[in-house]
Amino acid sequence: MFPLGTALVPGAELPLRVFEPRYRQMLTDHLDDSDEPPRVRFGVVLISRGFEVGGGEVRCDVGTIADAEITGRLPDGRAALRCTGRQRFRVVEWLADDPYPRARVEALPERAPSPEHLARLDALDGRLHSLMRRRLEAAGEDPGPVIAALSVIDADPATADISPIHRWAARVVSQPHDQQRILESDDPAAQLDVLDDVMAGMEARAAFGSI
Structure with missing residues (x-):
């Protein structure tokens, strides 16, 4: 999970720079490098109170799965991402932030517009x-x-x-x-x-x- 100071609407694009050690570890653990450029998927939730850096923030429970393309990565794990929002979800349970924010989620169905x-x-x-x-x-x-x-x-x-x-x-x-x-x-x-x-x-x- 990636708590941010902005929400991600399905279909929206969001550039991200990963520099905190916990999110560098998240990329290492979940990176799919079977394609070029490499990709990673994670949940984005809005921070309702607090800050993006450092942890301890209060998070919203409805967010969006991001399909992220790795556009650049340094040897120390810092990276530039281009994310696209895909599917809304609701957090069922927040897990311990060890070593990065994690949660159990359920996908939210989309009703087709009439x-x-x-x-x-x-x-x-x-x-x-x-x-x-x-x-x-x-x-x-x-x-x-x-x-x-x-x-x-x-x-x-x-x-x-x-x-x-x-x-x-x-x-x-x-x-x-x-x-x-x-x-x-x-x-x-x-x-x-x-x-x-x-x-x-x-x-x-x-x-x-x-x-």
């Missing part, structure tokens, strides 16, 4: 594109390439098996509190409620010139 849910998501996406167009045009920039890039991200086959609601959240939701709310919501309607709150906040900040 046509009504997808219609709500499409409306949110329309609001996002409109906001981005206004912001970029106000700055004298062409919004076309940015909007096109978002379409390419949406079509990434590497995340095709992940809920479209999570994929959308992965590129829009940046605050750990909101990311955790998404992770802890099992119902697509509840997930969309969180995204609607996030979108309304972005629109409000844009109206007052702070975004």
